[in-house]
Amino acid sequence: MKYGVPSRKKEECTACNFDYQERTVLVLETTLLKSFYAWTTTRTIYHVSSFQDFVQRHREYKKMIMLNYPPLHKELYTMDAAKFFVPSFLKAINDNTEESFRSIMTESSPGVYTFEMLQPHFCELLLSEVDNFERWVHETKFRIMRPNTMNNYGAVLDDFGLETMLDKLMEDFICPISGVFFPEVGGSTLDSHHGFVVEYGMDRDVELGFHVDDSEVTLNVCLGEQFGGGDLFFRGVRCDKHVHSGTQSEEIFDYSHVPGRAVLHRGRHRHGARATTSGQRVNLLLWCRSSVFRELKKYKKEFSSWCGECQREKKERQRIAVGATKLELFKRLQKSTS
Numbered sequence: 001m002k003y004g005v006p007s008r009k010k011e012e013c014t015a016c017n018f019d020y021q022e023r024t025v026l027v028l029e030t031t032l033l034k035s036f037y038a039w040t041t042t043r044t045i046y047h048v049s050s051f052q053d054f055v056q057r058h059r060e061y062k063k064m065i066m067l068n069y070p071p072l073h074k075e076l077y078t079m080d081a082a083k084f085f086v087p088s089f090l091k092a093i094n095d096n097t098e099e100s101f102r103s104i105m106t107e108s109s110p111g112v113y114t115f116e117m118l119q120p121h122f123c124e125l126l127l128s129e130v131d132n133f134e135r136w137v138h139e140t141k142f143r144i145m146r147p148n149t150m151n152n153y154g155a156v157l158d159d160f161g162l163e164t165m166l167d168k169l170m171e172d173f174i175c176p177i178s179g180v181f182f183p184e185v186g187g188s189t190l191d192s193h194h195g196f197v198v199e200y201g202m203d204r205d206v207e208l209g210f211h212v213d214d215s216e217v218t219l220n221v222c223l224g225e226q227f228g229g230g231d232l233f234f235r236g237v238r239c240d241k242h243v244h245s246g247t248q249s250e251e252i253f254d255y256s257h258v259p260g261r262a263v264l265h266r267g268r269h270r271h272g273a274r275a276t277t278s279g280q281r282v283n284l285l286l287w288c289r290s291s292v293f294r295e296l297k298k299y300k301k302e303f304s305s306w307c308g309e310c311q312r313e314k315k316e317r318q319r320i321a322v323g324a325t326k327l328e329l330f331k332r333l334q335k336s337t338s
């Protein structure tokens with residue numbers, strides 16, 4: 001079981017790229033600055049002299065890209081809901097009721113919601129912008145950070161100017177939905193994100209191992225294009241303590257991506273992506289986080305009502321307690337009648 005965390009390999013380390021004094025430090029649980037990766041769930045070794053240094057280096061890295069990278073499709077960088085989203089999604093968001101959200105969603109498996117979201121034209125533009133960015137990276141020989149430890153390809157959209165647009169996407173479009181469907185993991189208080197694309201194909205990443213995301217809620221939308229394979233597989237929601245526990249048959253669920261269609265799930269819903277066997281698949285990922293939820297989780301012990309294994313353990317305790325009570329009553333009854 002892997003934890004999805006941002007890249008930390010030495011050769012990919014931005015701080016090292018900048019030829020910065022290299023010392024290995026343990027970055028412990030830290031509540032993060034908005035718009036930066038949250039390292040809260042995993043202890044991460046990073047090649048920087050201090051966490052503040054890393055934040056500073058990352059700011060410089062982003063600034064350098066922003067100053068030099070010429071965007072291809074400027075219209076992508078500001079939210080334009082009517083052009084980005086399909087009418088059914090827009091209407092559900094505008095109506096803003098549980099009923100309207102349910103009307104467009106399919107809960108294919110408990111806790112995994114899918115719905116039509118992105119216009120084909122928006123998908124095309126975003127794919128072309130990512131291509132353009134990668135061409136620029138190649139030509140300028142700029143070393144970029146990959147989305148996380150699990151990917152060798154793909155790009156962090158937040159790093160080349162799409163952060164504000166993605167923030168709006170999270171706040172105005174995802175938060176209302178996740179507040180209804182994932183309230184117990186801070187779905188209504190999402191306040192930071194990690195936005196990126198993953199790319200699969202014969203000459204790209206092929207598959208993605210079994211993992212949980214460093215997010216409370218994850219939005220995953222297929223942008224295209226033509227591909228075979230690449231199914232997402234889900235294996236139940238787990239807290240830290242139970243992340244490696246077994247899977248119950250009812251937790252097994254496989255999903256085939258459809259361009260423009262979104263999948264929304266808890267970050268702690270264990271999942272992975274099967275091999276893309278032909279063509280190329282590119283998906284937009286938005287790992288949404290709630291600092292309120294993360295803060296509360298530190299202080300409240302009983303905070304994993306959403307974990308499938310915690311629920312099972314609780315039921316088992318209740319079953320044993322009921323059995324013991326029944327036995328006790330039976331014994332008393334026997335005593336009183338003998």
Ligand SMILES: O=C(O)CCC(=O)C(=O)O
Nearest residue numbers: 004198208213273283285
């Ligand atoms: O390839 C996919 O659709 C899944 C991507 C994913 O789970 C992730 O990047 O966290």
Ligand SMILES: [Fe+2]
Nearest residue numbers: 004212213271
């Ligand atoms: Fe994931």
